[in-house]
Amino acid sequence: MNPVNYLYLAALLFTIGAAGVLIRRNAIVVFMCVELMLNACNLAFVTFSRMHGNLDGQIIAFFTMVVAAAEVVVGLAIIVSVFRSRHSASVDDASLMKL
């Protein structure tokens, strides 16, 4: 199968993730959409790695996974602490500071 198709898939997933970040209102779902974007990047890296015949892209994918895991730790900690003090994880409710 032509590897370019995987690039189209990666771009599609990235777009779905980006649209989700902009549209969805629950902080957890927004965060999941960011993770989807990171995974789309991974798919692109691995595909390019296959096309170029070198391993850089596959190694970068590992780094991305580690970074994404670290981001989950920090992000969930923040979102859970906000949820505990507000009883809501909606990003619309977080509006104490307005222009």
Next chain:
Amino acid sequence: MSATAVHSLWTMAGGVTSAAPVEKFKAPVIEYTQLAPVLIVIGVAVVGVLVEAFVPRRARYYTQVFLTVVALAAAFAAVVGLAAGGYGTTKAHIAAMGAVAIDGPTLFLQGTILLTSLVAVFTFAERRLDPAAHGNHVDSFAAQAASVPGSDSEKAAVKAGFTTTEVFPLVLFSVAGMLVFPAANDLLTLFVALEVFSLPLYLLCAVARRKRLMSQEAAVKYFLLGAFSSAFLLFGIALLYGYAGSVSYAAIADVVDGAVTKIDPALADTMGNDALLLIGGAMILTGLLFKVGAVPFHMWTPDVYQGAPTPVTGFMAAATKVAAFGALLRLLYVVLPGLAWDWRPVMWAVAIVTMLGGAIVAITQTDIKRLLAYSSIAHAGFILAGVIATTPDGISSVLFYLGAYSFVTVGAFAVVTLVRDAGGEATHLSKWAGLGRRSPLVAAVFAVFLLAFAGIPLTSGFSGKFAVFKAAADGGAGGLVVVGVISSAIAAFFYIRVIVLMFFSEPKADGPTVAVPSPLTMTTIAVGVAVTLVLGLAPQYFLDLASQAGVFVR
């Protein structure tokens, strides 16, 4: 897949040719001494985590403050040692197997980041501003960040005298990432450094002692938008990797310049494909401009600056900007100079809307921290004008501006921590009315910082702005300079307005009090004032230093 096939994959990893012979696997060479600043900071940060686990609660604060200050001072000494050893000029080279560039801009920015973090850490350690709770001195951070604000568990934590001493290792991890960020010489290092310095900052934003709901809100906004922008950066990296077949800056620059003539026909539709280059470059720039706080990627700045604990805001405003502009400079000057005709018009537009947008919106602000946030956006625009110059003078003027600006910022936010009322810091501008009558010294110091932000002569802000605008004009960006001067004039209006408010209006009866700080915050403010005046009155030595440092290694 046979063993030889796997082997050939490995040996081809560094090169771009398809028929590389099978070589012996070489052990990587790491120049530990040249990476010493980063290694010292990371090492002590890890020790700081162990301190949290093993040192008794009473002794943790003193241990952490001591370790942090020693680490930052030692790392700065290492940077000075490297610079004295000629690594900034004649011995500039690429270290750590191509991952990190040790050159003039790297060392200059690392030195700036370390010094600003050092004085910013003093405001983190300040414990005299808030009234003591249950006989324990308290700092700006929550007794226990995990407890719900106003709950019983928080009251118990305050009563027990808990403090969030974890902020000190978090700052060190963040500083370590910032030290690598402007030095990164491949896109993977760039991405990892970005995350290493961002993740601790997200946490630091969430742990304010007062107004914690706002602080948590700032953290969640900063985190979600920051993660969103770093996903863009990462996809941009993926596209550039697809474009060049490598993430090393030098290899990508070669392909951009068209220096690589031998392209495998099977890769013709990815390697050297301009669509990948343009989209990828734009996405990476998006990620970096977000960190810099340039319009239209500035939406997070006011909320995060307002909500975060003020010491954190000062640290973040100064050090993040230095690190992010360093990375932006290296990307534009080392990787994408061959694309300058494409990125210059875009950056022109970004610089213009950033300068004007920041200055105009700042006029309507009523909160001092928000006002400084919009002022930092306007300053990002001024620095971008220097970045666009694409001349050696452009690099050195940006380096000088970053050094001058970061100390003013740390000092200004340190003054903001002093003006307090019953609810903590009194950040609403109306409360600052008549401050000059009550505490002339504090108001005068703040006025110095505001004048430096405005770019009035005899302050560092003037020298910096002059250098940047001169470089931009010489680099053929005259129109940008005109817009810069106009927006400086607009910005001067609201800085002067605050000064007028402080000195020429009657103090209110229920106005805030000015807390008397310990020598820690006094040092921060004194260093800020000293650097502002020295760089304003006698900038030549530092301008020379910046111009010596202003050459990127390739």
